[in-house]
Amino acid sequence: MTAATLAGFIGSALVGLGLYGLITDPQPIRKILGFNLIGSGVFLLFGIVARKGAAAGFAADPVPQAMVITGIVVAFSASALAIALVLRLYEVAGRVSLRSEHTSNKAEK
Amino acid sequence: MDAAPIASASTAGGSLLWLAIILPVVGILASLLSGGRHAERIALLLMPTGFGIAISIAIFLWRSGQPLVYVIGGFNPPLGIALRADGFSAVMLVTTALIVAAAGFYARANFATPPGITEARAPLAFWILLQAIWASLNLVFLGGDLFNLYVAIELLTFAAVPLVCLDGRAETISAALGYLLFALCGSVFYLLGVALLYGAYGTLDIVLLSDRVSSEPVVWVAAGLMTAGLLAKTALFPLHLWLPPAHANAPAACSAVLSALVVKGSFFLIVRLWFGVLPNVPHEAVSFILAALGSAAILFGSVLALQQKRLKLLIAYSTVAQIGYLFLMFPLVQGPNLWVAEAWSGGIMQTLSHAFAKAAMFLAAGLIAESLGHDRIRDLRGIGAVMPMTLFAFGLGGLSLMGLPPSGGFLAKWLLLKASIEAGRPIWGAVMLSGGLLAAGYLYRVLAPALSSDVLHLKAPPRRSREAVALALALTAIALGFAPKAFFDFLQIGRVAVAGGSS
Numbered sequence: 001m002t003a004a005t006l007a008g009f010i011g012s013a014l015v016g017l018g019l020y021g022l023i024t025d026p027q028p029i030r031k032i033l034g035f036n037l038i039g040s041g042v043f044l045l046f047g048i049v050a051r052k053g054a055a056a057g058f059a060a061d062p063v064p065q066a067m068v069i070t071g072i073v074v075a076f077s078a079s080a081l082a083i084a085l086v087l088r089l090y091e092v093a094g095r096v097s098l099r100s101e102h103t104s105n106k107a108e109k
Numbered sequence: 110m111d112a113a114p115i116a117s118a119s120t121a122g123g124s125l126l127w128l129a130i131i132l133p134v135v136g137i138l139a140s141l142l143s144g145g146r147h148a149e150r151i152a153l154l155l156m157p158t159g160f161g162i163a164i165s166i167a168i169f170l171w172r173s174g175q176p177l178v179y180v181i182g183g184f185n186p187p188l189g190i191a192l193r194a195d196g197f198s199a200v201m202l203v204t205t206a207l208i209v210a211a212a213g214f215y216a217r218a219n220f221a222t223p224p225g226i227t228e229a230r231a232p233l234a235f236w237i238l239l240q241a242i243w244a245s246l247n248l249v250f251l252g253g254d255l256f257n258l259y260v261a262i263e264l265l266t267f268a269a270v271p272l273v274c275l276d277g278r279a280e281t282i283s284a285a286l287g288y289l290l291f292a293l294c295g296s297v298f299y300l301l302g303v304a305l306l307y308g309a310y311g312t313l314d315i316v317l318l319s320d321r322v323s324s325e326p327v328v329w330v331a332a333g334l335m336t337a338g339l340l341a342k343t344a345l346f347p348l349h350l351w352l353p354p355a356h357a358n359a360p361a362a363c364s365a366v367l368s369a370l371v372v373k374g375s376f377f378l379i380v381r382l383w384f385g386v387l388p389n390v391p392h393e394a395v396s397f398i399l400a401a402l403g404s405a406a407i408l409f410g411s412v413l414a415l416q417q418k419r420l421k422l423l424i425a426y427s428t429v430a431q432i433g434y435l436f437l438m439f440p441l442v443q444g445p446n447l448w449v450a451e452a453w454s455g456g457i458m459q460t461l462s463h464a465f466a467k468a469a470m471f472l473a474a475g476l477i478a479e480s481l482g483h484d485r486i487r488d489l490r491g492i493g494a495v496m497p498m499t500l501f502a503f504g505l506g507g508l509s510l511m512g513l514p515p516s517g518g519f520l521a522k523w524l525l526l527k528a529s530i531e532a533g534r535p536i537w538g539a540v541m542l543s544g545g546l547l548a549a550g551y552l553y554r555v556l557a558p559a560l561s562s563d564v565l566h567l568k569a570p571p572r573r574s575r576e577a578v579a580l581a582l583a584l585t586a587i588a589l590g591f592a593p594k595a596f597f598d599f600l601q602i603g604r605v606a607v608a609g610g611s612s
Contacts, residue, residue, distance in 0.1 A: 019294075035290070035294065035297060038297045038301075041301075042297060042300050042301045045301065045304045045305075048308070049308035053311070061311075063307070064304070064307060064308075067304075067307075071300060074263050075297075078263070078266075078267070078289070078293050078296075081270065081271075081289065082293070085286045085289065086286065088277070089286060092277065092278070092282060093279035093282075097283070
């Protein structure tokens, strides 16, 4: 097994674990963690893609690396926004739950 | 479609494309710097300018009959990024400019900085986020690079989510959080698909990619991931759970923008993906699934709308249903057939007419809620006598949703219906017709008591100018029903011929 294949498996595992957490866990904080796990898996995949460019003769393909940096910034801001909402919800309601009494809305399917 | 996509040099009028994106961004920065009540003035000042730019893009496109292209910094794709405008982009740009302006004008009463203080949080946030939604939507409509579009769709989410919870009630924060989690899950899957496509073909430029992709497993997986992610953001059944609480609890001006425009942003990308990037990949099965989900959305959303007790929730569930119609165009835009152009026009027409009609209905519902202090449908008896103009705007919007002539909604559904019969797939037509009946049912639930002769007392009568905004949007939705043939030719500009078609 090459390093790239191993990294690919780890990336897929991270995506799978993150998705499982995002769907099944009712706690918003854990859902945010799940989202970050998926994100890490995707970023790892971008790393492999950059390495694949290297196999084609370049030192390393810089484009996927630039994308990962942008992706990390976006994921960071997304997590910050989500955490800010969770904190505010706790301040206002005294509890953090996605279930609203008016619409019985659940965040998961 | 020109045969040599590599030569994607900037065309005449290409500079307008970056101007359309930069203008609201400049507005955001200026609003942040000057702060306070200036944010409102800057936003309102930019709206006619932005509308002018959108109209100019449409005129350039109309004259040349070819998509407009602007290559950023002169770096050609695949390394550089190109902005492109086709017929669909141009009409969406104009629609966005109009609805953002209408929502802004309407919201002046709700989000004015109170006299005596220099800055209030909610107004400042509202005016900046409204411009941010506008900027990111323009980028979504013009972007020619899939990663660039990922950033655009993320910016759109970040601008849209806080608009839901501007009033800071626990209920709205919870709705915003649910919306954000759905949207984040969607965007991360879109990004995963982007990574796979880049890994396989070494470019993310839409035109270059459409030339290189072939029907193979990596493309199927990538397209599936991207579509699923975008569906979560578009709120297609069964991923619609976040939409009703978010859209129904937001302030009316925000609901109008969210329902009319923001969900269309991700729908636009699904259309770009399947008809721009993958026109040469057969997608009968995917189209069938999308249309089946769309049909389920129409029936399920309409039936739930029939059961709602609050007016704004009813309108939000109606959005769930109307989104379903958009996806009925997918199985009909297939192959080099005669009805493809009709189905394409019908799908775009539904996007436009729903945008105007739904914005009008949310603004009207907002006025009703403000004047009465609630929006319980049961207690709306007699509202027609005291707020005739508002109810008229609501009713006209409803007319378009039902698909009664003359209205944009009628024309959209007529085109789709015609295409479905010509294509020998009347099942989609049957779904459309039953959706229209159900829409008539849930609108009757509002209009019948509203037009009763009971006497109703308002807390405060609505401002005439704000009623006029809602009415103008509703009239635009009706006016779309009189679109000339030239308009439909315009929509076809830049449409890539599907699967071996000669266009």
